[in-house]
Amino acid sequence: MAKIKSKKTVVKTKKIIKKKIAPKKRRLKVSNPILDIAPKKDIAREQEVAIGTAKFSHAKVMFTQDLSRQELPSLYDRDMMALVVRDPWWLYTYWEVKDSTWDKFKAELKDEFYKARKILRVYDVSNIIFNGSNANNFFDLGIREDASNWYIDIGAPGKSWCVEFGLLLRDGRFITILRSNVVETPIDGPSWITDEEWMIPDEMFSRLYGMGFGLGKSSPTGGVWRKGIVSSPGIASMASPVKKKAPRSFWLEVNCELIVYGATEPDAKVTVQNKPVALRRDGTFTLRFALPDGKQVIPVKARSKDNLDERSITPIVNRETK
């Protein structure tokens, strides 16, 4: 004879104290580039950060596991100096001087070497082929003694630059140790050059030849381009709306779930609220429900395989929230 061996309902009320995930408030934020130029950069940055974490959403729980812990060499034992453009106003340079080169300068300069200051000499080499002495202009930058890279505020878009790392001796002589490559900063507005050149790629022209076409009407592009637009994209590759940081506030959230579990003969048929339930091999079953406020009537019925026996138990659960 089949019987229900055990019958229990357990009501668990679990406080779900959530991990403080990113604040939930979200707002789109691409500022109007024409109206506010200063604050937009921060917004754009905030946006990129939010975006990055959205696309690379799991980076925060990285486990380094057995990834190597090796470090990169800090020096490569070579003389090198590289100059790159960050934007129309800033350059970045890094350099390395190998020991033997230092030794050479120490030997040449003797005492003077130790009294000299390490500096960067920044040359404006626009429209020339720089030979070390024909720059349009230059300025010196004092740097930290141990520096091996530097951001250079040149503040002059649309020019060519070359940087030297060297020693400024007490008598004012400059000894070049390293010279960088030459770079050109982009202009930060529309070009003054308005001469137009037009072309049709050869293969296309041959098809068009004889069909005839006219020159377009001339119109200034100044009206299309508006200052400010260009420095405000704020939409990087992971661009998407930024979520605004909510002000810090203490919080609590509580939810309830109900676990209904029981057991019967393994080959019996069980329904809970008239829906069939899959039994485990030993005849036990567990159901889990989100429990909203109010009354839940939960008829549990079991019927033996041969359909001769039937048992029914109906827990009734009330949830109230104050």
Place this chain on the structure above:
Amino acid sequence: MHKGYLCLVLHGHLPYVRHPEHENFLEEDWLYEAITETYIPLILAFERLVNDKIDFRITMTLSPSLISMLSDQLLEDRYLKHINQLIELARKEKERTRWQPEFQNLASMYLNEFSLARDTFLRYNRNLVNAFKKFQDLGKLEIITCGATHGYFPLMDVCKESVRAQVKVAAAHYESVFGRRPRGIWLPECGYHPGHDEILKEAGIRYFFTDSHGILHGKPRPKYGVFAPVYCKGTGVACVARDLESSKQVWSSIEGYPGDYNYREFYRDIGFDLEYDYIKPYIHPDGVRINTGIKYYRITGPGNNKEPYMPQIARNTAADHAGNFMFNRQKQVSYLYEFLGKKPLIVSPYDAELFGHWWYEGPSWLEFLIRKIAFDQDELSLTTVPEYLEENPRNQVVTPSMSSWGWKGYSEMWLQGSNDWIYKHLHVASSRMTELVKKHPDVNGVMKRALNQALRELLLAQSSDWGFILGTGTHTEYAIRRTKDHLLRFNRLYEDIKGDSIDQNWLGDIEYKDNIFPNIDYKVHQ
């Protein structure tokens, strides 16, 4: 009357994340989430459009690293496991929410979506590149390439050999997958540096995209602003620039769509919301809570109180937004048509992964937009750059300006206090690679394997994604580790190749771990 063209560009890219040495690797989820939430919804939208015989044109980057992951058997197997887990969780959710119909409906919705994702994945033989290729072959999709591993080119200008390798490896990979050379490229992060068009030309690439100021600040001044392509001076490679107005339309605080209160809230996921023991099998095996993809709430409003998501209302909102976007483009082309005296080309590029993954309703919005453009108006038509050039071959010759679509429009996102240290190492590795190629112009056997692997490691280290994550300043461990590990492997290969003492076991091990681009040819790095 037809007055202008719209070129929609979806830039699909994820960094190469594949760790056969670990059973579970969290960062691989980036791919699995994008498959379920972005790539499959886009594919299903394209299928419906084709079935309904709607003509459309979309340009889409599939970065070589993304293609490589989508076609990787290990990752395919793991995705199947991942989606099966999600289906199981959605089933449990359907039962658990029995007394909350507003949530149970959503659990059913997710169960359907996940099941459909699995079916679609299997239908394309587990390789979604097959699906995208199908739409390209049908003439609806113009697939463009990208840097091989999404290296940021402007900061590689001091070692152009690496830019060349990024482009040539990408073009060769594209050809092996799609059976023809790529016509266009999405420069990683839209980062252009004058002169790089020469490298594109060498690789047979005919057009690329820049941000607006790439053309607006070009020399000489572009007559039609961003509303017509230009040819790069000296190479004739076409350059088309992003239209900021249509970009803002989607993302701005005023008209921006994805923040609409009816849309799904990205930040409320049951991976964080539900009771720990229950959700544990579906989060990280170490018990760290992560997003599962099941999200029950709509944005609701500016506060923390969130109401249940209502799919039909969200869908209607997406349709409204598509109508609004189209209306604004119609106004824009009408105005420009008068102003310029010719039909403008509006280029609207977006990150593909934002459609679906971040903006859940994004793929629906796109589908509505395409349908509306086809049926509701005749001023605007969708186009691709090659089609446009075919009709409008005569364009101005300009040298575009250095630019990117990153923060502040140049290189600062990838070059700031938190990530500038990587460039010295990357540049030294580039020059070492060039040195190796010079020294070994033609080798075979183990030496060739080592040189090819050296180039793989270098390319993997160059992904702009690492610099980007470092630049955001949070959760940077993985990005640091990847940068260092690839460079360390490269450096060891460099020493071993120079000393002619290659450890074959170790080489085999890193070939197995960093298996991207099986047919790579190290000689492109010169």
